[in-house]
Amino acid sequence: MYAAALLAALAPLTALAQDEELPDGNTLVKPSLHAEVDGIQAGARFDLALRFEVEPLWHVYWSNPGDAGQALTAKIQAPEGFQVEALRYPWPHRLDQEGDIVAFVHEKEVVLLASVVAPASVETGKDYTFGIQAKWLVCTELCVPGEGQASLTLKGSTQAKPANEALYAAARKHLPQPQSKLGLAKFSTSGPATAPKLSITVPGATELEFFPHTDARVKMTGRTREAGKSGAKLDADFLIKPAKADAPQATPPLRGVLWVKTAKGETAYEVSHTLTN
């Protein structure tokens, strides 16, 4: 028993020794899987939480990693008949690095959520196992790739109760809200269609940040921010690449997550702004 525990504790060190001085990316991030219910009811919809604990001083990357880095991604394996929806990422924070390298990262801990819909055929008392296969690039002064797995088994039930409530409350607080909840924000664009400037003004805000979503044709090249007594303003510069000949020619919208800080706290919103030519 003790020998097994000792071996397990030494495993990362062995891996480190094998790969000379490079740290082991697999052990710098610890994935785990949690459900918001303690059992599965037939036809129920519930969220799975994919929690990643990141070694202090290291970071992993958001769905759009920015100029460098690679997004933390995960594939969910669900029992037959279960539908799994897209992963939802919390807002990241911006890391400005030497050489004009801008990255969008998560430190310490990141929780991704994915909705699952159970089939009507769920049987009470039967085990249903979910798994994740995750991949990441974890960086500090150097970057190492890593991967990991986690799994979770829930029983079919007719009386499922909420579980992991604190984890879910914190995770949902950090998910971007729909644009409709943004209130009195003003959006405008200026400049040429291939290099538009998006100006966002949010009354009452003390600080803004914009995290662009990944788009093959759209790249945010920079942003400036200012804040005054009445609110905060952000100007983001984009470059829009021409469409490939066989692809839709319409200009793609400017999409991203707008982070808003006010005296009351911080929140973020999914934003999509269509350019009018």
Add this chain to the structure above:
Amino acid sequence: MTTLRIGLVATLVGLLVLGVAVAQKGDPKKDTKVVLPKVVDGARADLGKLAPDFALKDLDGKEHSLTRYAGKIVVLEWMDPACQYCAQARTEAGVLREQPMRLKSQGVVWLTLNSTDPELDGGKPETNKAFVKKTELTTPLLLDADGAVGRAYGAQTTPHCFVINEKGLLVYKGALDNAPLGKVQGDQKKVNYVDAAIIDIKAGRSVATSDTKPYGSTLKYRKTSAKR
């Protein structure tokens, strides 16, 4: 006075000879040599434009510049010995074991650059020397300790690759291939973007895929006081 006159005549003759030489060089049919902008003058790399020239020493102290390789296709590959993507690419199964040598036989120059902060392990000369030995690196490894060349090219990751055509124009920037750590995503076909760019150049076509997002380890430059 006579000395002055002789000196003046010699200068005039010299200028005349130089003028004829310049005129000949200016004829594109006779010489394709172009004057590249320089990193030290603040030039920045831009797709489709002349690539900024630099002078960097390899680990043996030999200086390399784009001017030295004028008229040839040049690949610039940013590398860091502490980057697993770079190390993987130079293992037995890795693409960079054979690609630079294969391209060399086709007259292509491959330069490996390291712009990592020398305070960090990956930027230290001794780490780089050990990497050369361990991976049997065949390409010149140029240390860009202050990161000036990396910043001028906008190198963001290791590996981050740039291809310059025979005319000195930057025609490709981005990832080495679509296979980080040798693996492609899903069912995609493996594409080596650097090879593809060189095939296009040699066929006299414009480079079809000229700009891709680089993958790999984020490049860690030495800190400067000049912030944007």
